[in-house]
Amino acid sequence: MISRVLEPEVMDDPEQAVAYAKADFEEENQGFVDRFREYNPDMTEGHVLDLGCGPGDIPIRLVCALPRCRVTGVDASPPMIRLAKEAVRKAGLTDRITLRCERFQNLVLPEPADAAISNSLLHHLHNPLQFWYWLKKLVKPGSVVLVMDLLRPESPESAQAIVDQYAKGEPAILRRDFYHSLLAAFTEDEVAAQLAELNLSRLLIDVPDDRHWVVGGRIY
Numbered sequence: 001m002i003s004r005v006l007e008p009e010v011m012d013d014p015e016q017a018v019a020y021a022k023a024d025f026e027e028e029n030q031g032f033v034d035r036f037r038e039y040n041p042d043m044t045e046g047h048v049l050d051l052g053c054g055p056g057d058i059p060i061r062l063v064c065a066l067p068r069c070r071v072t073g074v075d076a077s078p079p080m081i082r083l084a085k086e087a088v089r090k091a092g093l094t095d096r097i098t099l100r101c102e103r104f105q106n107l108v109l110p111e112p113a114d115a116a117i118s119n120s121l122l123h124h125l126h127n128p129l130q131f132w133y134w135l136k137k138l139v140k141p142g143s144v145v146l147v148m149d150l151l152r153p154e155s156p157e158s159a160q161a162i163v164d165q166y167a168k169g170e171p172a173i174l175r176r177d178f179y180h181s182l183l184a185a186f187t188e189d190e191v192a193a194q195l196a197e198l199n200l201s202r203l204l205i206d207v208p209d210d211r212h213w214v215v216g217g218r219i220y
């Protein structure tokens with residue numbers, strides 16, 4: 001198994017942000033929202049926090065699926081937040097989705113959220129323990145959390161094969177970022193060790209396909 005190759009934490013290159021926003025993540029993002037609802041079937045209202053919300057597609061899908069919920073999306077990248085604001089305005093959802101351009105490590109909420117989600121953020125972080133620490137701190141005890149990210153493949157060749165299989169025909173910048181993200185990602189065992197270190201082993205880890213892990217459950 002290869003070691004992690006870190007990538008920059010924040011996606012603040014405007015060209016990179018636009019390529020990401022234009023990519024077709026419909027199946028993955030809708031699947032993420034559907035999974036959140038499966039983990040949290042009783043949630044019909046309340047405040048959901050999205051850490052590393054990127055261009056805002058998941059917050060939009062979530063409030064459309066749960067019309068009495070509101071979302072705060074947080075991302076440290078100014079171009080990502082600009083794209084997210086534009087998408088939210090176009091969707092007519094500015095009253096239900098709040099976007100904040102800041103690092104989650106600096107986030108202060110007026111009160112803890114009722115649930116938290118995060119897709120594809122953890123692999124950007126040099127210190128992943130900060131993420132689990134803040135996740136726990138930013139929600140009410142007993143809240144449902146759902147976190148998903150990429151799995152690090154066995155070798156650079158396997159990473160390239162995944163890029164070729166799933167991002168065929170995508171722009172070069174997106175393929176490059178996908179490859180680097182795979183090399184920066186964590187293994188299932190590493191995620192389990194992070195959860196154990198923060199006393200979060202009650203959360204369940206699942207590996208739903210050849211390139212993702214998912215962690216979900218109630219956080220205390």
Ligand SMILES: C[S@@+](CC[C@H](N)C(=O)[O-])C[C@H]1O[C@@H](n2cnc3c(N)ncnc32)[C@H](O)[C@@H]1O
Nearest residue numbers: 009010011052053054075076077103104119120
């Ligand atoms: C790969 S994108 C995922 C975007 C979105 N969650 C999605 O699934 O479409 C990861 C995002 O996390 C953001 N990010 C990285 N480190 C961050 C931090 N410390 N605080 C807030 N956002 C961060 C990046 O700027 C980037 O927009």
